Amino acid sequence: MVYAIGDTHSGREGKMSKALSLKLKDEVFEEAETILRKTRRPRNAYYNEAINLYNKLWKRKLLKKILADESALVAENSLEVLQAFEQIEDQLDE
Secondary structure, eight states: OOOEEEEEEOSSTTOEEEEEEOOOOHHHHHHHHHHHHHHTOOHHHHHHHHHHHHHHHHHHHHHHHHHHHHHHHHHHHHHHHHHHHHHHHHHHHO
16 A cells, blocks of 8 residues: 555644545455445545544454453453352351
């Protein structure tokens, strides 16, 4: 992918936008163009939404990995705590 980034001023709320130029595979571009023609959506809005959804997907994937790593770190301690509670419960039953 080839890209160039620059700032552009959007009139809404004084927010800055980034101008982005990228190189897409022909089939990806054609599929997007077909969808844009059928939905009559602005190209900019379509790509913004697509990238936003992709970012959310990757945030979830990264969070899943972090949670799995942290869960593995406490798994052994959790088993020890469970065994301690079971011993206390057994003593109460006696």
